[in-house]
Amino acid sequence: MDLATYIRALPKAELHLHIEGTLEPEMMFELGRRNGVALPFASVEATRAAYAFQDLQSFLDIYYAGAAVLVREEDFFDLAWAYFRRAAEDGVVHAELFFDPQTHTARGVPFATVLDGLERAAARAREELGISSRLILCFLRHLPEAGAFATLEEARPHLARIHGVGLDSSEAGHPPSEFARVFARCRELGLHAVAHAGEEGPAAYITEALDLLGAERVDHGVRCLEDPALVARLARDQTPLTVCPLSNLKLRVFPTMADHTFKRMLDAGLRVTINSDDPAYFGGYVARNYLETAEGLGLTRKDLATVARNSLLASFVTDEERAPWL
Template sequence: MTIDLAAFARALPKAELHLHLEGTLEPELKFALAERNGIALAESTVEEVRATYDFTDLTSFLAVYYPAMGVLQTARDFEDLAWAYLTRAAADGVRHVEMFFDPQAHTSRGVPFADVIGGYRRAAVRAQAELGVSAELILCFLRDFSAEFAMATLMEALPYRAWIVGVGLDSDERGNPPEKFAAVFARAKQEGFLLTMHCDIDQDGSIDHIRQVIEEIGVDRIDHGTNVVEDPALVSAVRERGLGLTCCPSSNSFVTESMKADEIVQLMREGVRVTLNSDDPAYFGAYVAENYVLLAEHAGLEPADLVTLARNSFEASWLTPARKAAFLAELDAFAEEQGVARG
């Protein structure tokens, strides 16, 4: 039986673990929110907005990314943004998602923390009820702000502890190593949050940063982290600890010269829990199912390999054991129905 790879990838039950809600702001919604909030934009068409997406590295991406968030003003705006993503995710076979959000990008311009998380939370609850999609929130600190601001944001988040599954670290990695936030993450762990940190691809000090997050911070997962292939001892540590790596092929190809397909596949073959995700899909042009297809086509993967990647996504998630087992059973049933050997 010949399998339509795109259709298979889209229907494949999966979790998405590396998704920035602010990175799902499609131009059409940007215009709608600007009109709602009386904001004048520099661009007048969708094509003009997309023409600004000329990224050569992480820094050039962030220079476009943060200003676009200015259209997000109210709890309703944040709910609409998350709902638009969750609807798209459901159509892509996503059964569970752990979504990053950047409160400091909003509170630093006067938007109340309560409005940010309140809007996102309403969309997450609605997604479970109306779409059958399980959704959790991960609060990310912006690493190019101070550790003191991060700690203050953590304190502001504590009343909403039940709505936040974990904390992460993102934004510009240059000069902002993981150890800068060691005390913040230690306090977050004490408060019961799970931990993850971005170790973006091909950064100055990538290997040392990966070592820091494993040995000093003690994270539960690593975002990106593909440069770990450069150090076999660290690969062994990641595998032995069962740490997931949340890889993003499409965004990799925008900010570096490749999607890191060879490295992702190598790690998968070596038994590391690599997962595929869309990162900031409105900017990089590929939601999660498309990332599965892009990697499969580039690396010559078979449907069974995609099942392995989907299995990794559930195993690397922060679901409870019972919920994780239920999603894995759903994945196994799908693979059997499609005539694909268990990944």
């Protein structure tokens, strides 16, 4: 069996996936036409050609511009259904999807429209593809705390449909501490907590995410190696890290795959997982992330099986739901 086939056959969970980041240029143009939303690019090809990012911010500018074509419930359905079909081909049995409500509500799209479309796709994925899923609402950290609290208020009538909260967008200069109060409220409401930390920001942001936000998983977390005491803590607690290797290359966190710290993190006993982040922008869905990481860093099949198992252990499903996959 070749390596790509082996990887696809591993049952895996995808735990770091922004649904807005699965918007392929073809669908971006189709939805733009459907909704009368003009795009800053002349064609699908010109759009792909613009995906040469310098850093996280240069990506986010394009990512938020693209998301403007998502307007109606069926747009969110089409987006998520396309993702689930793609994920099924990669052996994903469970997905925990991030969504960024502020990106949509700021344009006048009702919160419920976003949720209804995503949920309808999730129900179909469960039924037709056998993929289970959860929705994780992300607060945009470049916006003030008040915006996060307002978003939580909008989410309140729908909390039975939302499993957790996360923190994303521009990391540098926006430490987790700014969102400690809103995360405390979310935890009181029974929501799981995760946060992007240590992608471009320092290891200290990872410590803040754990101590001040109560993050149960760290999204990215690749800069943890800069703090040996933090690595020891993450290893001791088996805190899951949702690493996104192709994202890290596209956003120039590491110059090449050979420079990526994933193998060192795995060898340090950390509960690392591999995920695709924003696959439409970064050149690969989850199986390609596994494959390129394995090829670039010399991961063995046993390593890859450990990583896939880590993803199942790190998911927010119940032990009963998890049992058949392990």
